[in-house]
Amino acid sequence: MADYYTLVTCLPWLPEQMEKCSQLPLSRIALNRRLSLLDSHDHQGLAVAEALYHPNLANTQPDRERVLLWQKQIAELPSRVLQEVITQRLEIQTLLAALRYRRRPNTSAEHFYGYGRWTEWIRQHWKDPLFALETQIPLLERWGELFNQGHTGELQFEMDRYFWQQLLAVERSHHFSVETVVCFVLRWGIAERRLKSDADAALADFQLLSDTLLHNSGIQQQLNSLFEDINR
């Protein structure tokens, strides 16, 4: 119990609303230095939680082997609360994977694999637009709308905001515990990914803008007209 008092108080503050997080309060190196206060068991649990919560984008489609691996990894997590948090995250991921999988040609419900309590339900309600889960997940209608419109960036934002609030609620209800630490690190991961993608988007915008400006600059226009005059 007492081991987390120092660690929790040395973690910086992350805003309550994800959109207000405009910069990371500390680097990954500084965060890791502070997380070195965790014992090896908690460290391993944190690594598993991070890997499951922030999966590699290439490995998001669940299959039989991956689902079995997830089940094994979740069972190893150091707390039941964390197991529930990660399970809910993977269930939402399963739902999103089902929406994507259904769009592919020549797919059927029997071949869909997912994690969590809704997998069988999804197979049974494969023809329903949102697998008849709207009542269980109030935000699903909005997510489905964004998905169908192809607004993947906005969909990701909405989902991240949902996960952020969920993690914050767990952090608030567990003071000075491993749950507080893990949920903070998972929120930090969301913030890092968002800020990184924002930075990439900003860089792409800048590149586009600079290219446009260079192509339409006064010098370029003058050079173009000069070449045209010479050619005449």
Added chain:
Amino acid sequence: MALGWAGLYGPMALGAIGSMIGCSLAGQAAAGALLETETGHGRYIGISAMPSSQSIYGIVVMFALSREITPENAPGLAGIGLLCGLALMFSAIYQGRSCASAINVSKIRPEIFGMSLAPAAIVEGFAVFAFIFALVISAGVPA
């Protein structure tokens, strides 16, 4: 007779155990906050010493109960001493947790430092109740 001796030393020992745990919890929180903040270090260390008052109350109750132990007064000493000691011990532990929470929130928003200490002060109030009424009741124990 043994219970009488336990009752005599109980407030002191249990109060000290509570203070150790409480100060340790608040002290660990203060140590973490030192890493995260640039100023106000002194007050974090100051808060972490708050649960030490229960040891002092325990010492006073021990002196108030101090008398020759006889079969007649041993049950009374045991009842007052051990129950007062338990109250002091738990109040010190929970005060330490309250102090740790106060440190954690006031590092984020220093302006609520005073308000964040209110729960710890309320816990202290209950320790004072246990202390005062142990002194009052001890007057009725046969010498």
